[in-house]
Amino acid sequence: MNTALELKQITKRFGATEILRGVDLTIRQGERHALIGPNGAGKSTLFDLIAGRTQPTSGHIALNGVDVTGAPAHRLGRKGLARSFQTTSVFTGLTVHDNVRCAVLGSRAATWRDRWVRSGVIDQEAQRVIEAIGLAERRDELATSLSYAELRALDLGLALATGASVLLLDEPTAGMNRAEAARALALIRETTQGRTLLIVEHDMEAVFALADRISVLVQGRVIATGTPAEIAANTAVRTAYLGETP
Numbered sequence: 343m344n345t346a347l348e349l350k351q352i353t354k355r356f357g358a359t360e361i362l363r364g365v366d367l368t369i370r371q372g373e374r375h376a377l378i379g380p381n382g383a384g385k386s387t388l389f390d391l392i393a394g395r396t397q398p399t400s401g402h403i404a405l406n407g408v409d410v411t412g413a414p415a416h417r418l419g420r421k422g423l424a425r426s427f428q429t430t431s432v433f434t435g436l437t438v439h440d441n442v443r444c445a446v447l448g449s450r451a452a453t454w455r456d457r458w459v460r461s462g463v464i465d466q467e468a469q470r471v472i473e474a475i476g477l478a479e480r481r482d483e484l485a486t487s488l489s490y491a492e493l494r495a496l497d498l499g500l501a502l503a504t505g506a507s508v509l510l511l512d513e514p515t516a517g518m519n520r521a522e523a524a525r526a527l528a529l530i531r532e533t534t535q536g537r538t539l540l541i542v543e544h545d546m547e548a549v550f551a552l553a554d555r556i557s558v559l560v561q562g563r564v565i566a567t568g569t570p571a572e573i574a575a576n577t578a579v580r581t582a583y584l585g586e587t588p
């Protein structure tokens with residue numbers, strides 16, 4: 343099976359503090375992979391490195407077999423990586439449709455002429471994404487009028503609209519009630535079909551239902567990677583993270 347993301351011996355230091363201490367992680371193409379671990383383990387720091395927001399202190403990152411260590415976020419975006427950023431990537435003064443259209447435009451149409459010629463196709467693609475994220479009835483509403491859960495769905499839509507093959511979602515259900523979170527996770531399951539997903543999520547029930555494989559990060563180290571069943575049965579994980587005494 344081909345590898346979508348490969349991290350080798352990644353370390354990250356902030357000043358004297360080593361946050362990531364030699365992370366090895368392999369994400370296969372087309373798998374849904376969850377990254378779990380206690381607060382402060384370094385999950386978001388790792389996402390920042392993968393997404394090109396910050397640089398590793400040492401180590402290597404490959405995307406679809408190509409070394410991208412140190413590549414900036416916009417270059418990774420062109421290579422098919424998208425990261426969902428809570429609500430910050432949504433233009434609140436634009437409608438749902440215009441937000442999604444912008445994301446499609448930004449990734450598919452290279453020139454202004456291209457944009458004009460392909461306008462119909464771009465509209466169709468935007469509509470397809472809006473339907474997939476369940477916001478068809480809110481299509482012409484300003485993003486400011488959306489509920490929190492709808493905003494997060496729109497944010498997922500923006501990542502999907504870029505056509506990215508590898509999606510990074512950091513706590514996509516944070517701040518939602520149980521019903522909203524369940525809907526959001528069902529949406530993520532449906533819309534990421536055929537793509538590679540790396541997700542950080544604290545709801546263990548959701549993680550075990552969604553992920554093909556799970557990696558556990560504790561104090562800056564991956565202590566286990568495996569199927570949900572393997573992780574649930576792993577003594578080191580149960581002790582270090584799931585809070586059980588051996």
Ligand SMILES: Nc1ncnc2c1ncn2[C@@H]1O[C@H](COP(=O)(O)OP(=O)(O)OP(=O)(O)O)[C@@H](O)[C@H]1O
Nearest residue numbers: 356357359361379380381382383384385386387388
């Ligand atoms: N820019 C920074 N400068 C210094 N320390 C930082 C910086 N960013 C993160 N840290 C520290 O790195 C550690 C890991 O933080 P990180 O946000 O990656 O954890 P996390 O696993 O995502 O936690 P959570 O589950 O709470 O989101 C924390 O101790 C945090 O204080």
Ligand SMILES: [Mg+2]
Nearest residue numbers: 385386387512
């Ligand atoms: Mg975090």
